[in-house]
Amino acid sequence: MNGFSTMTTTLQSFKALALVSLALSATLSIAQAPAIVVASTTSTEQSGLFPYLLPEFKKATGIDVKVVAVGTGQAIDMGRRGDADVLFVHDQVAEEKVVAEGHAVKRFPVMYNDFILVGPAADPAGAKGRDIVEALKKLGAANANFVSRGDRSGTHAAELRYWKTAGIETPASAPAFANYKACGCGMGPALNIAASTGGYVLADRGTWLSFKNRADLTILVEGDTRLFNQYGVMLVNPAKHPQTRAVEGQKFVDWVISPAGQAAIAGYKINGQQLFFPNATK
Structure with a gap:
């Protein structure tokens, strides 16, 4: 093999390695993309609110959200076990209790219907x-x-x-x-x-x-x-549950009660009818 052929083969090998490296880098980037678990109610999922809301949150923060839609009692139990990062539920008495127990940081009203x-x-x-x-x-x-x-x-x-x-x-x-x-x-x-x-x-x-x-x-x-049906949002307490993605979870809480998040909630309608009414600032 002459020098030119050897150089060509070397360049082709380098390009192949570079492509493999780029593919691996992209795969790792996807695998390491931040994601949080939000334990919420079947009403927020089955009403279509989350499929509407979460792409807006992802666009604003780059954070993916996995929603586990169960009854509020089950969602709060997930918070007590540290199996979720954020609770988005609608039983104020139970919400205040889980905060008092120290399993959630603070309850914020977010919307009502x-x-x-x-x-x-x-x-x-x-x-x-x-x-x-x-x-x-x-x-x-x-x-x-x-x-x-x-x-x-x-x-x-x-x-x-x-x-x-x-x-x-x-x-x-x-x-x-x-x-x-x-x-x-x-x-x-x-x-x-x-x-x-x-x-x-x-x-x-x-x-x-x-x-x-x-x-x-x-x-x-x-x-x-x-x-009247009030919804609240809470970060699961990282001091009690160190595995909690506290930084990303707090970004979700902050966004959903922010003007942008509240506007997104107000914008969700079916046949011209608004399903949820934001009230985080009230």
């Missing part, structure tokens, strides 16, 4: 009105077909508060009336069960607006001030 009572348009129990407690009393008296989330979610916690105010205790193991059924499922599946069985169900408005399989379900109770 409201709960609604959904049921068959014929409304055999006569629940329609603007008073959720009176409506539930009628459902209990009529032994109505009621679908409960039964999953320790924020919606389930609110439902149980309303039953208690109505004077009807409904633990899943011993419901006060025969047709009270706890599905142990998310908001979307609970609505599907109600739609297929002609049942009543307490829902968050965001998931309802994005829900397609309504059958003859309609909103029967809305507008009661007790149906």
